[in-house]
Amino acid sequence: MSGGVTSGVTGGVPGGVLGGPPGPGPRAGPQVGGPAGQRGGRQVVMFRIGTESFALEAGMVREIIDPIPATRVAGARAHLDRIVNVRGNVVPLADIRGRFGMPAAADSPDTRFLVLEVAVAGDPVVVALVADKVFAVTEVDPADCEAVPPVGTTWRPEYIRAIVKAGDDFIIVPDLEQILD
Numbered sequence: 001m002s003g004g005v006t007s008g009v010t011g012g013v014p015g016g017v018l019g020g021p022p023g024p025g026p027r028a029g030p031q032v033g034g035p036a037g038q039r040g041g042r043q044v045v046m047f048r049i050g051t052e053s054f055a056l057e058a059g060m061v062r063e064i065i066d067p068i069p070a071t072r073v074a075g076a077r078a079h080l081d082r083i084v085n086v087r088g089n090v091v092p093l094a095d096i097r098g099r100f101g102m103p104a105a106a107d108s109p110d111t112r113f114l115v116l117e118v119a120v121a122g123d124p125v126v127v128a129l130v131a132d133k134v135f136a137v138t139e140v141d142p143a144d145c146e147a148v149p150p151v152g153t154t155w156r157p158e159y160i161r162a163i164v165k166a167g168d169d170f171i172i173v174p175d176l177e178q179i180l181d
Helices: 178-181
Strands: 005-007 042-050 052-057 061-065 068-070 082-084 091-094 111-120 123-131 135-138 161-167 170-173
Touching: 042 111, 061 161, 082 111, 082 123, 111 135, 111 178, 123 178
Parallel strands: 052 170, 091 123
Antiparallel strands: 005 135, 042 052, 042 135, 061 111, 068 082, 082 091, 111 123, 161 170
16 A cells, blocks of 8 residues: 555554654553554554544554443533443543534444543543544554645644545544644
């Protein structure tokens, strides 16, 4: 495959890989992967929301689960308006479609929740993120990560840590701290 993504590699992420600072939590943990690839690439979990492809460092993903019942929270912000019970813990459920200008969408048979540990204001926070489909753990070469162009996209640059070239496609590496704040 040309571009910055290589499929089928297993490995972990020692944090801060895709242009951001390393965060707390299990970034280097073996839950999703092991050591970085031999080319210096980093492991990411690829998923889709709406028509956009996203990637998050594999080490920040605790687990990927089927959708579970969620409870609306009165007065909560639109992108964090529900909570779920994940293994006995109350976890905010984030739906970031609105942050990227996408309309709301109903769950499909491919919908999954990515349970993540994210640093928000310097503190580790466990949050579940709605994804329309989760693909594979793949390897990204940090050299293929670029900043969001200042013009020509509809994405809000403060919500994007980097853009990764993958052949003719681009993959968004979201800045979850900014998105969830």
